[in-house]
Amino acid sequence: MNTNKPFKNLFNDDYLYFYSSGFTPERTGAEVNFIESALSLQPGEQVLDVACGHGRHLNELARRGCRCTGVDITPGFLEIARKEATAEGLDVRYLQQDVRKLDFDTEFDAAYCYFTSFGYFNDKENAVVIMNVARALK
Numbered sequence: 001m002n003t004n005k006p007f008k009n010l011f012n013d014d015y016l017y018f019y020s021s022g023f024t025p026e027r028t029g030a031e032v033n034f035i036e037s038a039l040s041l042q043p044g045e046q047v048l049d050v051a052c053g054h055g056r057h058l059n060e061l062a063r064r065g066c067r068c069t070g071v072d073i074t075p076g077f078l079e080i081a082r083k084e085a086t087a088e089g090l091d092v093r094y095l096q097q098d099v100r101k102l103d104f105d106t107e108f109d110a111a112y113c114y115f116t117s118f119g120y121f122n123d124k125e126n127a128v129v130i131m132n133v134a135r136a137l138k
Helices: 005-010 013-021 026-038 058-064 075-090 121-136
Strands: 047-050 067-072 090-094 108-112
Touching: 013 047, 013 108, 026 058, 026 090, 026 108, 047 058, 047 121, 058 090, 075 090
Parallel strands: 047 067, 047 108, 067 090
Antiparallel strands: none
16 A cells, blocks of 8 residues: 555645645744754754655754754655755755655754644554654654
């Protein structure tokens, strides 16, 4: 069974059409303030955004001095994220990858999964995602 097919149907241009009007700079700033506080982030720390979408949180964390990596399965979202990062001269690593197949090992100081990006899999696959993220942390 190809479990990637539903994601290609869910996360496309329609997704941003319906949600983008709510993604204001003020909202993004407030959400990143929460992420920084909840994870006690400091400039220079390595941060992983799991299912980063179009990079609005990660690019803001990079503006604030974090060293950032984002993974997402949706090529169009990654293209948007990279374009914004490049236009602003932000050093953010964006990787197209299925979160069930993350292969990082003790690389990150912190990781997060924000908005609507967790819980699309069955319980066994969700546990794999959690284990992969845990392994990615220092």
